[in-house]
Amino acid sequence: MKLSIGIVGLPNVGKSTLFNALLKKQVANVANYPFCTIEPNVGVIEVPDERLPVLAKIANTTKIVPAAIEFYDIAGLVKGASTGEGLGNKFLSHIREVAAIVHVVRLFGDKNITHVSDKLNPEEDIKTIETELILADLETLNKQKEPKSNAPKEAIATYQMAKKVSEQLNQGITARDIKLTDKEKEAIKPLNLLTIKPVIYLFNVSEDQLQSKEETEKKIEAVLTGIKNPSQSSTNHQSLATNHYLYLCSKMEAEIVAFNSQEQQEYLKQYELTESGLNRLIKKAYETLGLISFLTAGTIEARAWTIKKGTLAPQAAGVIHTDFEKGFIKADIVPYQKFVEVGGWVKAREQGLVQTVGKDYVMKDGEVVEFKVNT
Known part of the structure; x- marks a missing residue:
């Protein structure tokens, strides 16, 4: 982009x-x-x-x-x-x-x-x-x-x-x-x-x-x-x-x-x-430019990924790697503030804060995301 x-x-x-x-x-x-x-x-x-x-x-x-x-x-x-x-x-x-x-x-x-x-x-x-x-x-x-x-x-x-x-x-x-x-x-x-x-x-x-x-x-x-x-x-x-x-x-x-x-x-x-x-x-x-960021946080890096407002989840996955869009299955999403409050993915899952979304989901700014894909 x-x-x-x-x-x-x-x-x-x-x-x-x-x-x-x-x-x-x-x-x-x-x-x-x-x-x-x-x-x-x-x-x-x-x-x-x-x-x-x-x-x-x-x-x-x-x-x-x-x-x-x-x-x-x-x-x-x-x-x-x-x-x-x-x-x-x-x-x-x-x-x-x-x-x-x-x-x-x-x-x-x-x-x-x-x-x-x-x-x-x-x-x-x-x-x-x-x-x-x-x-x-x-x-x-x-x-x-x-x-x-x-x-x-x-x-x-x-x-x-x-x-x-x-x-x-x-x-x-x-x-x-x-x-x-x-x-x-x-x-x-x-x-x-x-x-x-x-x-x-x-x-x-x-x-x-x-x-x-x-x-x-x-x-x-x-x-x-x-x-x-x-x-x-x-x-x-x-x-x-x-x-x-x-x-x-x-x-x-x-x-x-x-x-x-x-x-x-x-x-x-x-x-x-x-x-x-x-x-x-x-x-x-x-x-x-009408841009927003979704966020990823793992042991390798914490990163902001740029997408246009209105981007669907598969296209957002494609920003990380083009193969991810083709192989998109679903995405796990937590709003940034909730993610920080509980201290990461483990607690977010334990407390039921993770939203699993499909191909029609419209991404929002500041969401922490994990994509599930076939590669």
């Missing part, structure tokens, strides 16, 4: 500072994550999970393997990127590969760091990038040729959807904000549109702004309200203001990433924070 997030932003917004801080959190042993690739602009980052050390202690193992996400530092996004400015096509090919986008927006003021437009205007910065992505999508859609009448029905459906989405994009509405049925989403999928990808707006603030939370959040809400297209109805617009934004100080994150856990906590207390901005970003990225 490709779990990838692309980090985009105009020059001098703090994107490189953020990415370099993320790189310092990169996992030591990437071999544990077969879906990951190692490239200079890619960081393989663990998803913080406080449950794993607890499970490791219960299972008497020292090996912990959290879930992980790839973060791509996508360079070259400037005004005119869709027509080849900056890194142009290279940028576009990179961003097409990711599952979601983190859009870094500069909210901090600093006379020593120039702004690409010579003026701090976060609303316009967001619109600049959204416009480039919309233009790139329109170019993709305009290349679609009308299929012949005897063409496969899927090809006809994709072409019809291309026309529908193109009309909305021409009004400045991103594909993700167009109300589409599941069937329509499936039809448009082969086109791999940039503006249909989920977005997290990441506002890069100063340390002073980090302390003035109420004022900072009001500014952010005003920016997000300002980018809403007037032609969008309130019911048609996905509320990014409430669901898909966060803010941090990338300068501070770059400093504290080298601190040990206790030092970090003491430092964060000054800002009334309980965890770092990077950890909040990683968790938000995981959530935005």
Whole structure:
């Protein structure tokens, strides 16, 4: 499963500072994550999970393997990127590969760091990038040729959807904000549109702004309200203001990433924070991708396995090994909290806490699982 997030932003917004801080959190042993690739602009980052050390202690193992996400530092996004400015096509090919986008927006003021437009205007910065992505999508859609009448029905459906989405994009509405049925989403999928990808707006603030939370959040809400297209109805617009934004100080994150856990906590207390901005970003990225984790705990390792919400038990088993999906018989499941309360599988079975499920069971986040399979 490709779990990838692309980090985009105009020059001098703090994107490189953020990415370099993320790189310092990169996992030591990437071999544990077969879906990951190692490239200079890619960081393989663990998803913080406080449950794993607890499970490791219960299972008497020292090996912990959290879930992980790839973060791509996508360079070259400037005004005119869709027509080849900056890194142009290279940028576009990179961003097409990711599952979601983190859009870094500069909210901090600093006379020593120039702004690409010579003026701090976060609303316009967001619109600049959204416009480039919309233009790139329109170019993709305009290349679609009308299929012949005897063409496969899927090809006809994709072409019809291309026309529908193109009309909305021409009004400045991103594909993700167009109300589409599941069937329509499936039809448009082969086109791999940039503006249909989920977005997290990441506002890069100063340390002073980090302390003035109420004022900072009001500014952010005003920016997000300002980018809403007037032609969008309130019911048609996905509320990014409430669901898909966060803010941090990338300068501070770059400093504290080298601190040990206790030092970090003491430092964060000054800002009334309980965890770092990077950890909040990683968790938000995981959530935005619609991912959850099921857990395994044995003498070899305690591990979090990544699946999409709605995954059935056999497909979850297949994440561990493809043969497990084919040979799936059943799964024994205990909710994490119950598992911890009784101290492991033996007591869980004695107290009747184990639920045995079959092929139609929909997995939930945080379940401790043992699969029974024919291999």
